[in-house]
Amino acid sequence: xxxxxxxxxxxxxxxxxxxxxxxxxxxxxxxxxxxxxxxxxxxxxxxxxxxxxxxxxxxxxxxxxxxxxxxxxxxxxxxxxxxxxxxxxxxxxxxxxxxxxxxxxxxxxxxxxxxxxxxxxxxxxxxxxxxxxxxxxxxxxxxxxxxxxxxxxxxxxxxxxxxxxxxxxxxxxxxxxxxxxxxxxxxxxxxxxxxxxxxxxxxxxxxxxxxxxxxxxxxxxxxxxxxxxxxxxxxxxxxxxxxxxxxxxxxxxxxxxxxxxxxxxxxxxxxxxxxxxxx
Amino acid sequence: xxxxxxxxxxxxxxxxxxxxxxxxxxxxxxxxxxxxxxxxxxxxxxxxxxxxxxxxxxxxxxxxxxxxxxxxxxxxxxxxxxxxxxxxxxxxxxxxxxxxxxxxxxxxxxxxxxxxxxxxxxxxxxxxxxxxxxxxxxxxxxxxxxxxxxxxxxxxxxxxxxxxxxxxxxxxxxxxxxxxxxxxxxxxxxxxxxxxxxxxxxxxxxxxxxxxxxxxxxxxxxxxxxxxxxxxxxxxxxxxxxxxxxxxxxxxxxxxxxxxxxxxxxxxxxxxxxxxxxxxxxxxxxxxxxxxxx
Numbered sequence: 125x126x127x128x129x130x131x132x133x134x135x136x137x138x139x140x141x142x143x144x145x146x147x148x149x150x151x152x153x154x155x156x157x158x159x160x161x162x163x164x165x166x167x168x169x170x171x172x173x174x175x176x177x178x179x180x181x182x183x184x185x186x187x188x189x190x191x192x193x194x195x196x197x198x199x200x201x202x203x204x205x206x207x208x209x210x211x212x213x214x215x216x217x218x219x220x221x222x223x224x225x226x227x228x229x230x231x232x233x234x235x236x237x238x239x240x241x242x243x244x245x246x247x248x249x250x251x252x253x254x255x256x257x258x259x260x261x262x263x264x265x266x267x268x269x270x271x272x273x274x275x276x277x278x279x280x281x282x283x284x285x286x287x288x289x290x291x292x293x294x295x296x297x298x299x300x301x302x303x304x305x306x307x308x309x310x311x312x313x314x315x316x317x318x319x320x321x322x323x324x325x326x327x328x329x330x331x332x333x334x335x336x337x338x339x340x341x342x343x344x345x346x347x348x349x350x351x352x353x354x355x356x357x358x359x360x361x362x363x364x365x366x367x368x369x370x371x372x373x374x375x376x377x378x379x380x381x382x383x384x385x386x387x388x389x390x391x392x393x394x395x396x397x398x399x400x401x402x403x
Numbered sequence: 404x405x406x407x408x409x410x411x412x413x414x415x416x417x418x419x420x421x422x423x424x425x426x427x428x429x430x431x432x433x434x435x436x437x438x439x440x441x442x443x444x445x446x447x448x449x450x451x452x453x454x455x456x457x458x459x460x461x462x463x464x465x466x467x468x469x470x471x472x473x474x475x476x477x478x479x480x481x482x483x484x485x486x487x488x489x490x491x492x493x494x495x496x497x498x499x500x501x502x503x504x505x506x507x508x509x510x511x512x513x514x515x516x517x518x519x520x521x522x523x524x525x526x527x528x529x530x531x532x533x534x535x536x537x538x539x540x541x542x543x544x545x546x547x548x549x550x551x552x553x554x555x556x557x558x559x560x561x562x563x564x565x566x567x568x569x570x571x572x573x574x575x576x577x578x579x580x581x582x583x584x585x586x587x588x589x590x591x592x593x594x595x596x597x598x599x600x601x602x603x604x605x606x607x608x609x610x611x612x613x614x615x616x617x618x619x620x621x622x623x624x625x626x627x628x629x630x631x632x633x634x635x636x637x638x639x640x641x642x643x644x645x646x647x648x649x650x651x652x653x654x655x656x657x658x659x660x661x662x663x664x665x666x667x668x669x670x671x672x673x674x675x676x677x678x679x680x681x682x683x684x685x686x687x688x689x690x691x692x693x694x695x696x697x
């Protein structure tokens with residue numbers, strides 16, 4: 125009986141301390157949201173406060189007309205889902221081969237695949253730029269996407285999952301006259317759904333947020349993605365210290381992922397967790 | 404019968420072909436391409452690349468900016484990795500309990516993972532603005548105010564490091580939370596029965612059993628540290644006076660601003676060697692410590 129008040133006190137201290145730190149963590153985001161709603165007149169020293177008198181959407185209208193956000197969103201959407209669609213095909217086929225087929229050089233090839241885990245594409249921006257240039261893919265969405273069409277990470281995740289699929293199910297499918305592709309489609313993929321969802325979330329977030337590669341591949345607005353657009357938008361607005369505009373532009377860019385995250389929080393957290401355990 | 408057999412032999416390679424085509428073009432070939440080009444003098448001013456052997460490497464060593472970049476990168480590594488990993492472990496320990504606030508707190512620490520680094524950097528540009536930015540307004544009591552974080556040779560790199568720690572701690576926290584869930588509760592119960600204090604339990608149970616997680620997180624954090632570039636591009640451009648110029652940003656500058664192709668290739672080879680060395684060291688540890696279940 126004596127421990128109970130102590131435990132409650134402990135929980136209160138915990139909530140206060142962790143809560144304070146959590147507040148520090150979300151403060152920059154809260155600031156970006158409130159400042160994006162701050163009317164252009166209210167600048168000066170009060171811009172650091174979280175309180176806004178007479179919030180308005182004026183910054184959003186101005187930011188929206190200053191940068192071609194629709195075009196940028198569209199390019200990002202094509203890039204992100206284009207990469208994902210091709211990746212799902214390439215990793216499924218490769219993961220099945222590594223998990224279930226016997227062939228000469230399998231272990232060696234698998235190690236060769238895993239090399240990509242260490243040599244992330246961002247380290248290869250210089251030589252890959254030369255390749256994209258000689259393929260004539262500069263300033264195209266395909267040029268942004270194509271280095272990511274194969275994924276060692278995805279292949280590895282999916283291979284682990286495929287290896288856990290019971291042999292009986294596979295044999296049953298073979299008896300029913302299914303070929304390899306049909307077996308993959310009817311047996312392996314349905315069972316690997318959680319892995320596929322986890323991989324998809326991580327892939328989409330990664331490529332939505334990517335910056336340097338799309339930056340060097342594009343020098344016009346034609347194929348530019350939102351992150352590249354935001355960076356040049358920020359640079360021009362920063363020189364005029366238009367922080368409310370920068371905040372609005374940032375919110376426009378980060379909002380889609382944040383909204384999906386809030387809606388599917390557990391899925392997101394589990395996916396990122398899972399990607400680490402298996403990786 | 405013969406047809407079936409042959410199909411079985413070709414099929415695995417057919418399944419690997421799509422992946423191999425892209426991996427070859429964008430991972431293996433560029434490595435070889437960089438190795439080769441690093442032996443040539445090639446730039447916008449030279450009409451035809453000339454073979455110069457290892458001179459690019461010798462020049463790199465003599466390049467004072469490269470020395471500075473190397474120093475910055477090591478400082479960045481030493482300043483971000485231990486703090487981020489330690490913070491991630493601390494947060495995981497604090498948030499590994501059933502309480503309705505736990506989910507809220509976890510979300511608060513995790514959300515920066517989902518932000519694009521340039522978006523985060525845009526916000527943090529304001530955090531560090533002298534005079535009326537968040538640091539100056541809210542930490543005036545500590546700093547005295549009027550600090551030009553990103554313009555100072557001493558503070559610019561730490562400022563970028565703070566943003567990086569804020570961005571990644573919540574991500575690594577997830578791995579520790581997952582690791583904590585794999586520790587059997589009976590171990591802690593046994594410890595408690597024997598009267599072990601919290602710190603004894605931590606040293607005897609939690610820390611050793613989280614070893615593989617720590618190794619994995621340190622590996623990812625180190626690789627990320629050497630590839631940090633987005634925040635540099637937006638916040639400092641490598642300045643002031645190259646004090647925030649990191650390895651990958653230098654590759655970017657040399658290749659796409661100075662158009663010195665031979666040097667860019669040499670820097671790429673150096674970066675690859677660093678990444679491979681990190682991976683080799685950690686795989687060496689991993690093979691010894693973790694037993695994969697098949």
